[in-house]
Amino acid sequence: MALKAPSFLADAMLGSVARKLRIFGFDTLYIAHAHDDEILKMGIDQGRAILTADKELFKRVVKAGARGVLVSGAGDLEDLVHILSKSGVTSVDLGGIGSRCSVCNGLLEEKNQEQLKNGVPGKVAEQHREFYQCMDCGKVYWEGGHLRRIRALAESVDAKLGRAVAT
Ligand SMILES: [Zn+2]
Known part of the structure; x- marks a missing residue:
């Protein structure tokens, strides 16, 4: 920009x-x-x-x-x-x-599955490769319907x- x-x-x-x-x-x-x-x-x-x-x-x-x-x-x-x-x-x-995190406005960082471990449901982990985690509140996002x-x-x-x- x-x-x-x-x-x-x-x-x-x-x-x-x-x-x-x-x-x-x-x-x-x-x-x-x-x-x-x-x-x-x-x-x-x-x-x-x-x-x-x-x-x-x-x-x-x-x-x-x-x-x-x-x-x-x-x-x-x-x-x-x-x-x-x-x-x-x-x-x-x-x-x-x-x-950016929709919950708290924090910035997101790209993470892989191994780095997240428990943050992602098993089914999601099977179907997705790229994840993003909020550096402030820890919420995990992935590419999906939303x-x-x-x-x-x-x-x-x-x-x-x-x-x-x-x-
Ligand atoms: Zn957040």
Whole structure:
């Protein structure tokens, strides 16, 4: 990526979008329990764009001169396209998918079966060769149906972003 990728701070209502942004490779914090004051302060201190579906909070974000995006909550595809285009992102780097943990935002590291030992169910270990483990929480990921669906979603987002820029 030529430009520095934006980082995000998602409020309690946006868990699903936050997980997807992480899987797309964007540094995204998700705050389930926090006062608007804390969210605002954290967004400003850490230079993160604040994502919220709360109009009152968004008004405060604008007033404080912080970066933020008002999310409609219409659905993951629409919301992701809206957030990324508002943040100056013109394409989703498909190579970055699976680089971050959807649970805790930690970075993933490639591992082989032997290195993981107990972390993978036997059936999965038989069928897959490549694994990724979160360096922070230890969650193990592998190429499977879930990641394929995410990739398809990323491609749809990417296609819509391309059109948003072209028109
Ligand atoms: Zn993790």
